[in-house]
Amino acid sequence: MTQFLSLLLNGISLGALYALIALGFVIIFKSSEVVSFTHGSLLLLGAYSIARLSDAIGFLPAVVVGILITALAAFVIERLIINRLRGAAVISLAIVTIGVDIIILTELIRRIGSDILNVPHPWGGESFRIGSVGLSQNRLIAFIVAALLIALFFVAFKYSNWGIAMRASAEDGETAALMGIRQGRVSALAWVVAGVLAAVAALFLVGSPTPGVSPTAYAVALRAFPAAILGGLDSTGGALVGGLLIGIAEAMAAGYQDQLLFLGRGFSAVVPFIVMIAVLMFRPSGLFGTKELTRV
Amino acid sequence: MLSIESLHVTYGGAVQAVRGVSMEVPDGKVVAVLGSNGAGKTTLLRTVSGTLRLHRGRVEQGTVRFDGTDLVTKDPAQAVRLGLVQVPEGRRIFGRLTVEENLRAGGMGNRDKSAKAQAQQRVYDLFPVLKERSSQRGALLSGGEQQMLAIGRALMASPKLLLLDEPSLGLAPRIIGQIGEVIAEINRQGTSVLLVEQNATMALGVADLAYVLDVGEVSLSGNARQLSETDEVQRLYLGHDGGDERRVRVPSGKKLSRWTA
Ligand SMILES: Nc1ncnc2c1ncn2[C@@H]1O[C@H](COP(=O)(O)OP(=O)(O)O)[C@@H](O)[C@H]1O
Ligand SMILES: [Mg+2]
Numbered sequence: 001m002t003q004f005l006s007l008l009l010n011g012i013s014l015g016a017l018y019a020l021i022a023l024g025f026v027i028i029f030k031s032s033e034v035v036s037f038t039h040g041s042l043l044l045l046g047a048y049s050i051a052r053l054s055d056a057i058g059f060l061p062a063v064v065v066g067i068l069i070t071a072l073a074a075f076v077i078e079r080l081i082i083n084r085l086r087g088a089a090v091i092s093l094a095i096v097t098i099g100v101d102i103i104i105l106t107e108l109i110r111r112i113g114s115d116i117l118n119v120p121h122p123w124g125g126e127s128f129r130i131g132s133v134g135l136s137q138n139r140l141i142a143f144i145v146a147a148l149l150i151a152l153f154f155v156a157f158k159y160s161n162w163g164i165a166m167r168a169s170a171e172d173g174e175t176a177a178l179m180g181i182r183q184g185r186v187s188a189l190a191w192v193v194a195g196v197l198a199a200v201a202a203l204f205l206v207g208s209p210t211p212g213v214s215p216t217a218y219a220v221a222l223r224a225f226p227a228a229i230l231g232g233l234d235s236t237g238g239a240l241v242g243g244l245l246i247g248i249a250e251a252m253a254a255g256y257q258d259q260l261l262f263l264g265r266g267f268s269a270v271v272p273f274i275v276m277i278a279v280l281m282f283r284p285s286g287l288f289g290t291k292e293l294t295r296v
Numbered sequence: 297m298l299s300i301e302s303l304h305v306t307y308g309g310a311v312q313a314v315r316g317v318s319m320e321v322p323d324g325k326v327v328a329v330l331g332s333n334g335a336g337k338t339t340l341l342r343t344v345s346g347t348l349r350l351h352r353g354r355v356e357q358g359t360v361r362f363d364g365t366d367l368v369t370k371d372p373a374q375a376v377r378l379g380l381v382q383v384p385e386g387r388r389i390f391g392r393l394t395v396e397e398n399l400r401a402g403g404m405g406n407r408d409k410s411a412k413a414q415a416q417q418r419v420y421d422l423f424p425v426l427k428e429r430s431s432q433r434g435a436l437l438s439g440g441e442q443q444m445l446a447i448g449r450a451l452m453a454s455p456k457l458l459l460l461d462e463p464s465l466g467l468a469p470r471i472i473g474q475i476g477e478v479i480a481e482i483n484r485q486g487t488s489v490l491l492v493e494q495n496a497t498m499a500l501g502v503a504d505l506a507y508v509l510d511v512g513e514v515s516l517s518g519n520a521r522q523l524s525e526t527d528e529v530q531r532l533y534l535g536h537d538g539g540d541e542r543r544v545r546v547p548s549g550k551k552l553s554r555w556t557a
Pocket of ligand 2: 337339385502
C-alpha cells in the first residue's frame with residue numbers, strides 16, 4: 001500500500017510535467033494546425049540553457065533566461081517556418097517540424113558532447129516523506145509549479161482575450177479572421193506559451209530522480225506526445241488528463257517492474273505508448289478530442 | 297463610401313467568379329445585391345473583407361476603395377479596423393463558445409474600450425435574447441438566434457459598413473421579417489449596409505439601392521423600389537408573372553439585360 005501511494009504520488013508529479021508539455025502540443029495544434037515534433041529539442045534546449053547559464057549567472061536568472069531562450073526559439077520556428085507554410089497539408093507540416101527538431105537536436109548534442117551537465121537545483125536531491133511514502137523534493141516542487149501553471153493556463157484560456165481568440169480561430173479560422181483576429185499572432189503566441197511550458201517542464205525533468213542533462217531528456221518529451229494524443233489532440237483538458245494518466249502508468253510500471261519482469265526490462269519506458277494505443281483503439285479521436293486522428 | 301470599379305476576380309487563376317463589376321455603396325444607405333447561387337455575391341464580399349486569399353482567389357483587375365483607401369491589398373484584420381465587417385454566409389457562429397464569448401470575439405478588432413462597451417449595449421438592445429442566453433453555447437441557439445448572434449458579433453467591431461451574406465438563408469418567413477427589421481434599424485443607427493440576398497422581397501424591402509448579379513456580371517441596377525417592379529425581378533425573385541410588355545428603365549441608365557439563371 002505504501003509503495004502504491006508512493007508510486008501514485010510520483011506518477012502524478014511526473015504526469016503534471018507531461019501535462020505541461022502536452023498542453024503546449026495541443027495549443028500549437030489548435031492554433032496552427034500543426035502536429036509539432038519540435039517539443040523534444042525545445043525541451044532539451046531549455047534544460048541545456050538553464051544548466052549552461054547557471055554557472056555564469058546563478059540558478060534563478062538562468063531559469064528565467066533559459067525559459068526566454070526556449071520561448072524565443074519556439075517563436076522563431078513559428079514565424080520563420082510554420083507561418084509561411086500556413087495552409088500546407090498537416091502531414092507535410094509535421095514532417096517539417098521533425099526536420100527542425102533534428103537540426104536543433106543535432107546542434108545541442110554537439111554542444112553537450114560528453115559533458116555531464118547539471119542544473120544546480122537549490123532544493124538538491126533530497127526526498128520529502130510523509131510516513132514511509134516518499135517523493136523527491138524536486139518532484140514535489142515540480143508538481144506545485146506545474147499545478148499553478150496549469151491552473152493559470154486554464155484561467156487564461158477561458159477568460160482572457162487571447163484564450164477567446166485562440167478558441168475562436170481553432171473552431172473557425174476564416175470567421176475569426178473576419179472578426180479582425182490575427183491568426184498569425186494567435187499562433188505565434190501559442191508557440192511562445194508552448195515554449196515556456198516546455199522549458200519549465202525541462203527544468204524539473206532533469207532534476208532528481210533523473211540524473212542531469214543529457215540527450216536522453218529528449219526521450220521524455222517523446223512520452224508527452226502520447227499524453228496529448230490520448231487526451232485528444234485538440235483538447236486542453238485532454239492534455240491534462242492524458243499527462244496524468246501517462247505519468248501514473250509509467251511510475252507504476254517502473255515501481256512494479258519486478259512483478260512485470262516477464263514483459264522485459266525497461267517496460268516502463270514503453271508504457272506511455274501502450275496506454276496510448278489502447279485508448280485509441282476504443283476512442284480514435286482520443287478521450288476528449290473532437291478530431292479523428294486519421295484526418296491528421 | 298465603398299466604391300468598386302470594373303472588378304475581375306478569379307479563383308485558382310481559372311474560375312472567373314466576378315467579371316467587370318462596378319458598384320457603389322453610398323454613405324448611410326442599404327445596398328442590396330441579388331443573384332442566384334454561383335452569381336459571385338460571396339466573392340464580392342470576400343474581396344471587400346480581404347478573405348479572398350484564404351480561398352485562393354485573386355483580384356485580376358479593377359479597384360475596390362473604401363473612403364478612398366484601396367482594399368485590394370488589405371488583410372481581413374485591416375479591413376475590420378477600417379470599419380468593414382462581414383457576417384459570413386451560413387452564420388458561422390462559434391458553436392463551442394458561449395454567446396458572450398462570441399460577442400467578445402467579435403469585438404477583438406475593436407481597440408477602443410468605450411466604443412466596445414457602446415457596441416455591446418447596442419447589441420443587447422437590438423437582440424435582448426442574446427443577453428438572456430449570454431452564458432449558453434452558441435450551438436444551442438436556434439437558427440434565427442444564431443443569425444442574430446452573427447450580426448451582433450459583427451456589430452461588436454463598430455463597423456461603418458456592415459456586409460451581410462444571405463442572412464435569410466434557411467430561416468422561417470417570420471424570422472426573415474425580423475431580420476429585415478433589424479437591418480433597417482441598424483441602418484437607422486448610422487451603419488451603412490451591403491446586403492447580399494437571394495430573398496429579394498426582404499432585401500428590396502430594406503434596401504435603398506440594388507444590384508442584380510448574373511454569373512459574375514451586373515445585369516440590373518438601380519433604385520430598389522423601381523427595381524422590384526421590373527419584370528425580371530418580379531418573375532425571377534418575387535415569384536410574380538410580370539407582363540412581357542412592361543419595361544422599366546433603371547435610373548443608372550443600364551439596359552435591362554435578360555436574366556438567365
Ligand atoms: N473557393 C473557391 N474556389 C473556387 N471557385 C470558387 C470558390 N468559391 C466560389 N467559387 C466559384 O465562384 C463562383 C461564384 O461563387 P460565389 O461567389 O460563392 O457565388 P454566390 O455567393 O453568389 O453563390 C461560382 O462559380 C463558384 O463555383
Ligand atoms: Mg454565396
